[in-house]
Amino acid sequence: MKNLFLSRRRFLKTSFAGAAGITIGAKVSANSIKEVKTTGIITRRLGHTDLVLPIVSMGVMRSDMPNLVKAAYDSGIKHFDTAHGYMGGNNEIMLGNVFKDYPRDSFTIATKVHPDDINRQTGELGPGSTKESFLKKFNTSLERLQMDYVDILYHHGVGSRQALMYEPVLDALTTAKKEGKTRYIGLSTHRNEPEVIQAAIDSGVIDVILTTLNFKQQHHLQIKEKIALAAENGIGIVTMKTMAGAFLDREKTKPVNCKAALKWVLQDPNVHTSIPGITSFDMLAENLSVMEDLELTEEEIKDLQEAGLVAGLYCDGCSSCSALCRKHLPVHDIMRSYMYAYGYNDFKKAREVLDESGIGNDPCEDCESCTIVCTKNFNVAERIRDISRITNIPAEFLA
Ligand code: SF4
Numbered sequence: 554m555k556n557l558f559l560s561r562r563r564f565l566k567t568s569f570a571g572a573a574g575i576t577i578g579a580k581v582s583a584n585s586i587k588e589v590k591t592t593g594i595i596t597r598r599l600g601h602t603d604l605v606l607p608i609v610s611m612g613v614m615r616s617d618m619p620n621l622v623k624a625a626y627d628s629g630i631k632h633f634d635t636a637h638g639y640m641g642g643n644n645e646i647m648l649g650n651v652f653k654d655y656p657r658d659s660f661t662i663a664t665k666v667h668p669d670d671i672n673r674q675t676g677e678l679g680p681g682s683t684k685e686s687f688l689k690k691f692n693t694s695l696e697r698l699q700m701d702y703v704d705i706l707y708h709h710g711v712g713s714r715q716a717l718m719y720e721p722v723l724d725a726l727t728t729a730k731k732e733g734k735t736r737y738i739g740l741s742t743h744r745n746e747p748e749v750i751q752a753a754i755d756s757g758v759i760d761v762i763l764t765t766l767n768f769k770q771q772h773h774l775q776i777k778e779k780i781a782l783a784a785e786n787g788i789g790i791v792t793m794k795t796m797a798g799a800f801l802d803r804e805k806t807k808p809v810n811c812k813a814a815l816k817w818v819l820q821d822p823n824v825h826t827s828i829p830g831i832t833s834f835d836m837l838a839e840n841l842s843v844m845e846d847l848e849l850t851e852e853e854i855k856d857l858q859e860a861g862l863v864a865g866l867y868c869d870g871c872s873s874c875s876a877l878c879r880k881h882l883p884v885h886d887i888m889r890s891y892m893y894a895y896g897y898n899d900f901k902k903a904r905e906v907l908d909e910s911g912i913g914n915d916p917c918e919d920c921e922s923c924t925i926v927c928t929k930n931f932n933v934a935e936r937i938r939d940i941s942r943i944t945n946i947p948a949e950f951l952a
């Protein structure tokens with residue numbers, strides 16, 4: 554594995570510049586330096602939108618606790634991120650029930666829709682990805698949320714330029730915006746991010762990008778460069794997967810310092826807000842403390858440096874390995890599932906990702922020897938064998 558954290562000096566150089574907090578290696582756009590600090594909470598404008606958001610938002614994906622959402626709202630979090638597919642639709646239903654009695658302009662809701670007919674290996678869309686099917690799913694999301702409109706509608710999980718530029722889906726997004734069913738449109742991505750972000754800029758219609766960004770990505774500098782360019786073009790930048798897998802090992806003996814990892818991401822002023830997944834009141838408290846203070850302590854820097862030396866559970870989604878697999882498996886999706894299971898302890902989500910990938914319970918069966926060389930040194934075949942077994946377990950028995 555490439556060592557990103559050879560020394561403190563190199564760490565500082567590749568991530569941020571000490572007290573000034575200015576990112577080196579990524580251009581800081583004038584547009585994004587619109588930071589306001591009132592009542593202790595740091596807020597930033599989301600690109601050219603009229604949304605001014607606290608730097609910490611809530612990823613609701615794995616939370617089914619209405620009281621946690623209410624507590625987040627009462628504590629100052631105003632932006633909540635869900636998706637059509639989360640918890641089989643129950644995540645949107647839960648949010649709808651929470652927010653139905655709140656003033657509509659007091660919170661920001663983002664949801665995401667996966668088009669049909671995605672090639673999981675290449676990330677490209679096929680003819681089954683129609684405008685009608687995309688909008689049908691989105692209308693169902695609005696019903697579940699009990700809302701006439703959302704603030705941001707994302708094309709969920711874009712993995713290639715082709716997918717982003719795919720006319721029927723772009724048309725669906727712009728139609729939803731014209732009809733007033735969403736205020737802004739965007740995309741989410743957790744693979745091939747630099748290519749996808751550049752495509753979003755080139756499209757000329759994308760308002761917001763939701764991208765992975767964390768200190769364990771080997772290509773984080775390339776992502777940060779593209780983020781800077783996008784922000785300069787007025788696109789709002791939201792980040793996810795900041796916790797880099799939450800743990801560094803399958804046995805959960807080495808936790809990632811999630812607070813430090815979130816600070817590291819938000820020190821980039823081109824990042825306007827982040828949506829860490831919050832599933833407990835302890836996690837809420839930890840994330841809230843970051844809203845007011847982004848300075849990394851010596852201890853936190855050391856934690857990130859040390860975590861950078863371990864392969865960990867986070868797959869970069871670089872896709873360099875899928876083409877090497879004899880069976881053309883969507884390796885990055887399976888590795889993401891592995892991370893949900895062993896990093897987040899969320900076997901249900903892990904199973905959801907495997908089901909979407911369409912792999913069986915032993916996808917490597919009959920393969921003589923693994924031809925994959927992972928850039929992070931993961932033993933890919935071993936991890937696939939391990940995680941794919943959960944497809945044998947009825948979904949209702951998974952937590
Ligand atoms: S062992 Fe599995 S991951 Fe490796 S090449 Fe064979 S099918 Fe692909």
Ligand code: SF4
Pocket residue numbers: 867868869870871872873874875884885888926927928929930931933
């Ligand atoms: S398994 Fe390794 S090579 Fe494959 S996408 Fe993940 S990080 Fe890249």
